[in-house]
Amino acid sequence: MATIRAEAQRVQGALALLRHAHANPGVTRAAAAASLGLTSGSATEIMGRLRAARLLSERVAPQAGRGRPTSVLVPHPDGPLVAVVEITHATWSVTTAGIGGSLAPAAVHRHAPGDRDVGRGRVEPGTVLARIGGALDALRARFGERLVAVGVAMPGTIRGHTVVQAATLRWRDVDLAVLGGGLTLTAGNDASLAGVAEAARGAARGHQTALHLTVEVGVGGVLLVDGAPALGATGAGGEFGHVPFGDPAVRCPCGAYGCWDVTVDGRAMARRLGRGEPADPRAFAGAVLSAARNGNGDAKAAVAEAAHALGRGVGALLNALDPAVVTLGGLGVDLLAFAGDIFTDAVRRAAMAWRRAELPPIVPAELGSRGPSIGAAESALAAVLAGLTQDRVAGR
Template identity: 65%
Template sequence: MDHRAETLRAQGALAMLRCAHRTPGITRAEAAARLGLSSGSAAGIMGRLRAARLLAEAPAPQTGGRGRPTAVLVPHPDGPLVAVVDITHATWTVTTAAIGGALAAAPVHRLLGQPASAVLPLVRDALAALHGPRLRAVGVAIPGTVHGRTLVEATNLRWRGVDLGVLTSLPLAVGNDASLAGVAEALRGAAQGVGVALHLTVEVGVGGVLIVDGRPVLGAAGAGGEFGHLPFGDPSRRCPCGAGGCWDLEVDGRAMARHLGRRVPADPRAFAERTIAAARNGDPAAAAACRAVAAALGRGVGALINAVDPAVVTLGGLGVDLLDVAGPALHAGTAEGVMAWRRDALPPVVPAALGSQGPAIGAAESAMALVLTEAALTA
């Protein structure tokens, strides 16, 4: 067979593989139609993918209707895996994902207050325990500014200049947690099929990403999306990042504590959770603090709508809870922050669909993108 024919075969196999990954539960016939393949070509490609232990077929869920039973494309039981490292402000987890994107269950470990020098060896050991011929790449989600494989700064972890390449010798994709959550929402969540989407995640501060046609806009050095350090707050307040007036300080547990007359909490995320729970239980002071924070979040959302013109805004983390307990204040803040001509046609501001798994799902997608290439398929 000549080189051109072999290239076409590889491209067809890769297209089928990517289709199965992007659309879990798709049948071979549906994939063939989507890719413009004849049934014979699809059967041939599927045979090669099965022989290469990349894809398999399984019976479709029973619907109770008549007709010939069909099968869906599923990951081969011996197929490739990617490892996923999800580091938050308080925990770390190492798990795996197969073609189709499903994350395996994994234990959650505490890290609150520990330096990178104490945490990364534990993460590296957990990854080493997964090593084997099936593992092809690693994706890392972390709450900080990332440049390549380097964590430039994670302000709330107090980690700076950390080389995450020490975790593995496998191909590695590293990303900011909020940015990866936005990628996940665009591919598998509330922003699927949307041309321009803005994702924001509130945890300790707020981060996010602009997604255009399913791809993140990360800037010249890959460090974009640090929306929490826009000067939407009181300029007299100094942020741990070194700037004054950061939006971060207006929208999380630190802001809630300030509105309640409390000192800065050691764990702003946990404090915010307790305050939101109290608001749900009818505590008027907690409810007022949530409304104030939601309004500040909304005003910043309005400013970003002016700046980037998204078709939808998805909110993750504490943003989901603030929509629930103080939605009117958040929406009023958004309307206050946008230019007047936009107020009659604001883009929807909706909860993220993937919850706390968003960053890990995004990290899995970034790692799987390193696997689903012609070169990797050939290997």
């Protein structure tokens, strides 16, 4: 009995130090020990186990002044890796990340013209998943057993391993399990994973409750509590873009009426400018923003209207969710920069009176377009770290 308890404590101590090193790249052993309340001796002992388990290593840190040399906790050179897959409406990429979460450089591939059913704008899922599968096979051949999980980020509603609906790719009920190849597979919505990344390593870091919203084509996001995404019973929550903050007469491609999604992006700007639906709403929004910056009055009005619609919804979500911080990604960063006053005024008008005096900070996301991949890496690593530590440190 005593042996079992001692073993459980060893595993827990190792997992705590491993998680701390993962969350704080560059941390010294002394600082990690102080944060976790470990004596110097037990930190040294735990590090020995994590090194033997090929999870963490150390390197001597350059020390300012004449203090004792210290060591920085780093990923083990033969340590575990997760494959990180990101699919967007136009591209796909595959890379790796290890303990500490930093991504290896990724080659970004465009969906080939042959992937599209001509005239329908649909990207053929089988073709894309086969190409990604080929890239994952190459990683397996290169890294062997170091590869322990696959994390996928993509637009759309994801439940478990299934893409229930991805409007921009025109996918319905696509199973991603084929990408796992026997490894642990995690999959998530790109905006939700960008939120996970902001909470772990970006602008929402250190806040207990954070709301992240990414505006690209429509708006997606997530509420994060202690860094974990609140995604409901089946993982499909966080579809803030399909809350009816918009015009009840306008039908959204999701099938509902009045969605916030279609009021904040390039499609909204096109309607305001009397144009038809743009083929690439994100690129269209970029062009309108650039015209607005150059002083075009119609473009300025279209940007202002989108910023107002975004702010109105954010104010409503503050009432509903009470986050300590709001991070805005994608087009949201541009709307905040170009029409911040209009945005903030709309937030205040939608917020309950008592809240106006103490609005939480609403800030640009820090991780930009890397957010979804960083979040996918975090999510895949979180799924396997405890099991790996248990297996390797307990010696089973």
